[in-house]
Amino acid sequence: MNPRNNHRLILFPHPFQGHMNSMIQLGRILHAQGFSITIIHTNFNAPDPSSHPHFAFRSIPDGIDQSKASTLGIGNLLALLDVQCAVPFEECLREMVSSQGGDAAPIACLISDSLFSFTCSVAQSLKVHALVMRTGGAAYLYVATILPVLKEKGYIPVLGSRSEEAVKEFPPLLVKDIPAGLDPQKPEAIFRILDNLIAVIKDSSGVIINTFEELEHSDLESLREVLSVPFFPIGPSHKFCVTSPSSSSQAEDRNCISWLDKQLPKSVIYVSFGSLAATSEAEMLEIALGLADSEQPFLWVVRSGSVCDPEWLEKSPSHFLKALEGRGKIVKWAPQKEVLAHPAVGAFWTHSGWNSTLESISEGVPMLCMPRFADQGVNARYVSDVWRIGVHLNGGLERENIARAIKRMLAEREGEEIRERALVLKEKASVSVRQGGPSYQALDALVSHILSFK
Ligand code: UDP
Numbered sequence: 001m002n003p004r005n006n007h008r009l010i011l012f013p014h015p016f017q018g019h020m021n022s023m024i025q026l027g028r029i030l031h032a033q034g035f036s037i038t039i040i041h042t043n044f045n046a047p048d049p050s051s052h053p054h055f056a057f058r059s060i061p062d063g064i065d066q067s068k069a070s071t072l073g074i075g076n077l078l079a080l081l082d083v084q085c086a087v088p089f090e091e092c093l094r095e096m097v098s099s100q101g102g103d104a105a106p107i108a109c110l111i112s113d114s115l116f117s118f119t120c121s122v123a124q125s126l127k128v129h130a131l132v133m134r135t136g137g138a139a140y141l142y143v144a145t146i147l148p149v150l151k152e153k154g155y156i157p158v159l160g161s162r163s164e165e166a167v168k169e170f171p172p173l174l175v176k177d178i179p180a181g182l183d184p185q186k187p188e189a190i191f192r193i194l195d196n197l198i199a200v201i202k203d204s205s206g207v208i209i210n211t212f213e214e215l216e217h218s219d220l221e222s223l224r225e226v227l228s229v230p231f232f233p234i235g236p237s238h239k240f241c242v243t244s245p246s247s248s249s250q251a252e253d254r255n256c257i258s259w260l261d262k263q264l265p266k267s268v269i270y271v272s273f274g275s276l277a278a279t280s281e282a283e284m285l286e287i288a289l290g291l292a293d294s295e296q297p298f299l300w301v302v303r304s305g306s307v308c309d310p311e312w313l314e315k316s317p318s319h320f321l322k323a324l325e326g327r328g329k330i331v332k333w334a335p336q337k338e339v340l341a342h343p344a345v346g347a348f349w350t351h352s353g354w355n356s357t358l359e360s361i362s363e364g365v366p367m368l369c370m371p372r373f374a375d376q377g378v379n380a381r382y383v384s385d386v387w388r389i390g391v392h393l394n395g396g397l398e399r400e401n402i403a404r405a406i407k408r409m410l411a412e413r414e415g416e417e418i419r420e421r422a423l424v425l426k427e428k429a430s431v432s433v434r435q436g437g438p439s440y441q442a443l444d445a446l447v448s449h450i451l452s453f454k
Contacts, residue, residue: 007108008036014113015045017275018355022135060088075189086118117196120203134209138219140375144194172385177377210235213438232446253331266346272301273351290402298328347409352380364426366418389422
């Protein structure tokens with residue numbers, strides 16, 4: 001018998017879509033390594049157990065009303081989940097620890113999302129080893145560790161007049177890329193979240209992070225030095241399980257794949273702003289007009305809840321939609337990884353969420369970046385200025401700027417050069433997860449680390 005079959009890992013994902021996807025991926029990877037997997041999850045945005053027959057599931061109450069969650073705002077929802085999940089999580093883990101010894105494999109460790117602040121202390125009180133899963137990139141995490149310095153130097157709170165200034169302590173970051181800079185109204189809320197994040201990581205026995213050495217080597221090294229815990233960069237984690245079914249909790253509209261099949265190679269701009277970012281009705285109209293003016297075919301994800309009025313798409317005058325449909329395709333949720341891997345897709349207009357960024361890098365797709373909040377400013381800056389595999393949408397969300405930027409990406413020499421660099425990085429990502437590659441080795445090291453827990 002594989003010795004790992006006698007080890008159970010308890011995974012506790014954060015319910016936001018990008019976080020849930022990453023943790024489920026991690027579960028698949030570790031299951032393939034011979035571990036038994038139990039997922040403790042919130043009722044809010046619960047995963048579908050039937051899609052993951054090899055895992056055991058335990059749900060905990062979180063007190064979140066699903067229908068009202070989108071009205072709370074992301075910061076409030078995060079804080080509420082953190083407060084309301086602590087006791088139910090502790091009860092669930094305590095019950096699992098005390099019922100060990102039956103048929104189920106003994107618990108080797110807990111792996112929880114780094115956004116929950118209480119998990120490591122609960123695990124320690126129950127004598128369970130705890131690792132954390134960081135679903136974002138290393139650069140943003142490093143920025144989180146130097147926020148006190150940035151405050152001291154006067155970059156925060158971010159003032160509009162200084163937003164284009166360079167952060168000398170962290171080139172090539174601009175002041176507006178600092179996490180608080182994207183939500184200047186509520187800098188304290190984000191500092192609290194980031195302070196908790198750093199504290200939980202310091203409390204843990206190690207960090208599993210969805211990035212790869214070649215992409216973020218120097219930031220990973222800085223993190224190892226500053227936080228003094230082992231880091232296991234195993235990204236792009238979705239590339240370890242190429243044949244795995246979707247972990248999305250939303251219904252994917254697969255018609256867009258047959259639509260893509262009919263488009264010319266590298267001609268389509270894929271547009272998606274992730275699972276959380278909201279867009280106003282006025283912005284949606286500007287996006288629509290910019291897409292039409294670009295004269296390039298587009299595939300646009302307008303998920304329910306992405307506009308202030310979730311019924312916006314249905315209510316839009318049908319002639320407006322028809323005009324757009326002539327040029328492109330609108331869906332409520334796309335099989336994004338498959339879309340990015342499709343030969344017809346030439347560029348990705350993204351909010352620069354970390355999963356989207358890494359999925360785009362994995363397929364060599366150049367990005368047009370429109371960061372909105374949290375880590376997205378840092379991610380976008382790395383895309384445009386460090387890896388140089390995309391550009392920012394400069395000049396505001398206006399139809400002329402949009403059309404111009406899309407043409408620049410899809411129809412001009414500059415776009416070709418960006419694509420060439422993106423393809424080089426794609427190859428590095430691919431090598432990383434192959435046998436002997438850096439992420440493959442990090443996974444080996446992670447498995448040994450877990451097996452060393454007594
Ligand atoms: N996604 C998807 N279909 C869509 C839009 C998004 O499958 O139509 C997935 C995408 O592949 C990614 C996740 O949703 O894995 C979004 O995560 P990201 O970190 O990019 O952004 P967030 O949603 O956390 O802002």
